[in-house]
Amino acid sequence: MARDWNDLFITKAGVTAAASAEEAAAAPEKKRRFFKRLRENMAKTREALGAELQATLFEGDIDEDTWERLEEALIMADVGAQTTAKVVGQLEQEATEGGLVGGEALSQRLTELLADIARTGDGRIDVSHGPTVIMTIGVNGTGKTTTIGKLAWHLQKELGLTVVLGAADTFRAAAVEQLEQWSVRAGCEIVKGPEGSDPGSVAFEAVKRGREIGADVVIVDTAGRLHNQDHLMEELAKIRRVIGKQLADAPHETLLTVDSTTGQNGLRQAQLFSQAVPVDGIVLTKLDGTAKGGIALAIAAETGIPVKLIGIGEALEDLRPFDADDFAAALLSRGD
Numbered sequence: 001m002a003r004d005w006n007d008l009f010i011t012k013a014g015v016t017a018a019a020s021a022e023e024a025a026a027a028p029e030k031k032r033r034f035f036k037r038l039r040e041n042m043a044k045t046r047e048a049l050g051a052e053l054q055a056t057l058f059e060g061d062i063d064e065d066t067w068e069r070l071e072e073a074l075i076m077a078d079v080g081a082q083t084t085a086k087v088v089g090q091l092e093q094e095a096t097e098g099g100l101v102g103g104e105a106l107s108q109r110l111t112e113l114l115a116d117i118a119r120t121g122d123g124r125i126d127v128s129h130g131p132t133v134i135m136t137i138g139v140n141g142t143g144k145t146t147t148i149g150k151l152a153w154h155l156q157k158e159l160g161l162t163v164v165l166g167a168a169d170t171f172r173a174a175a176v177e178q179l180e181q182w183s184v185r186a187g188c189e190i191v192k193g194p195e196g197s198d199p200g201s202v203a204f205e206a207v208k209r210g211r212e213i214g215a216d217v218v219i220v221d222t223a224g225r226l227h228n229q230d231h232l233m234e235e236l237a238k239i240r241r242v243i244g245k246q247l248a249d250a251p252h253e254t255l256l257t258v259d260s261t262t263g264q265n266g267l268r269q270a271q272l273f274s275q276a277v278p279v280d281g282i283v284l285t286k287l288d289g290t291a292k293g294g295i296a297l298a299i300a301a302e303t304g305i306p307v308k309l310i311g312i313g314e315a316l317e318d319l320r321p322f323d324a325d326d327f328a329a330a331l332l333s334r335g336d
């Protein structure tokens with residue numbers, strides 16, 4: 001149950017200190033707490049799946065209405081028409097063949113199918129490159145800067161790795177300031193340029209600095225203004241090339257932040273950005289503020305890009321590794 005940060009990151013052997021006996025003993029309780037919070041914070045999406053549907057799933061008999069109600073509820077939760085049709089079709093077939101009897105069995109199978117859809121690849125992040133360069137991209141306001149800050153915090157404070165931040169969103173002084181605050185909190189260095197300077201050169205300097213001090217991870221922030229799409233996409237491709245000049249094979253990981261409250265629009269953003277640069281993982285933020293949490297499934301199913309992290313609130317502990325089984329269970333579970 002519930003992946004933690006050690007499950008998300010692939011580190012160089014020996015870098016991550018083995019958990020103490022005390023930590024190991026506390027782990028199951030910690031994971032239970034995580035799941036409880038996930039479930040609570042995803043209440044809006046769960047409610048969107050409908051009380052009626054809940055009753056159907058857990059208590060009702062399966063009949064013609066069941067499929068229609070299920071379809072409607074999944075579409076309302078932004079799971080997407082294609083994915084919904086696939087899931088409901090599969091369940092209907094299994095019920096016809098006699099493999100599913102009663103609401104409880106249906107609910108269990110639905111949870112399994114949704115988890116299978118949400119799981120794309122192993123969803124891990126390899127930070128063993130020394131330094132590993134993580135480039136973060138996404139539209140302004142999706143939670144990119146906070147995601148970088150929280151990631152840096154976990155890498156530095158929990159995994160004991162050395163991080164350098166690169167403030168390559170040079171168009172917004174506020175973004176640089178915000179990142180600077182996070183660098184203080186996480187206790188890591190930040191490389192920035194003058195306002196309006198070339199984002200590529202800031203990214204280049206950040207990777208250079210990471211190499212100089214023997215950092216484990218360099219996280220590069222980028223701008224996300226969508227008003228001039230072509231220009232933005234060109235800029236991102238250029239930053240990638242420049243990073244590659246400083247360190248062959250880098251960036252090793254490109255993470256796209258998507259605001260889940262934007263629903264299907266988030267899916268379009270994932271498609272758009274992944275056409276411009278290869279995207280290795282999605283950070284799906286603001287799942288706490290939306291009834292459209294099903295978008296995680298639509299993104300995974302329709303882009304094939306794994307959701308690696310989710311944001312379920314503004315607190316530090318509210319950014320966490322994505323766990324497909326927990327996610328599906330939190331969507332459909334009832335009671336405490």
Ligand SMILES: Nc1nc2c(ncn2[C@@H]2O[C@H](COP(=O)(O)OP(=O)(O)OP(=O)(O)O)[C@@H](O)[C@H]2O)c(=O)[nH]1
Nearest residue numbers: 140141142143144145146175285286311312313314
């Ligand atoms: N409720 C909630 N708020 C979040 C989450 N993630 C980020 N936020 C908030 O969303 C707002 C925007 O986040 P930023 O990190 O500034 O977004 P950004 O994409 O960097 O945007 P710019 O700074 O405008 O480039 C902030 O107020 C964050 O605290 C989340 O998972 N849940």
